[in-house]
Amino acid sequence: MDKQLQTAISFARGSDDKIRIYVQDNTSHIQFLEIELDYESFAKALTGLHGVHCKSKTNGLEYIGKKRITELRSVVCPLDTYDREIFRNWLKDNCQEEGWLLSTYLGSQTSIIYADGKTILNYSVSKYVEVE
Numbered sequence: 001m002d003k004q005l006q007t008a009i010s011f012a013r014g015s016d017d018k019i020r021i022y023v024q025d026n027t028s029h030i031q032f033l034e035i036e037l038d039y040e041s042f043a044k045a046l047t048g049l050h051g052v053h054c055k056s057k058t059n060g061l062e063y064i065g066k067k068r069i070t071e072l073r074s075v076v077c078p079l080d081t082y083d084r085e086i087f088r089n090w091l092k093d094n095c096q097e098e099g100w101l102l103s104t105y106l107g108s109q110t111s112i113i114y115a116d117g118k119t120i121l122n123y124s125v126s127k128y129v130e131v132e
Helices: 039-046 084-094
Strands: 007-013 018-025 031-038 055-058 066-077 101-103 112-115 118-130
Touching: 031 039, 066 084, 084 118
Parallel strands: none
Antiparallel strands: 007 018, 018 031, 031 055, 066 118, 101 118, 112 118
16 A cells, blocks of 8 residues: 655746746655646646646655655865855765765855864755654
């Protein structure tokens, strides 16, 4: 028997005159489906017309139904720069851990710390595990 998923949907209207429907798995918090419709097709779908064509994208299907575990990491970086893109590339090259997904987001105020002549990068890693 297939496991029933708990999901959430959200709608957004873009500046390109398209309606987007997003479907998110509540366990993994992965937004795994995006459906794009023009206004006419969206109205047809709302009023029950069968077989309305749309564009769609899937993402992260392998993580659906799994629990995301996120851990914080810190590392001393030997680079002398203020360029976040250079730091992101350095993280990719030096801090990827087996079995973990590396987040190279360095946009928060505490992501990059300069102290005692050292540059410290604070980042996170995540992995998805089966729910028991």
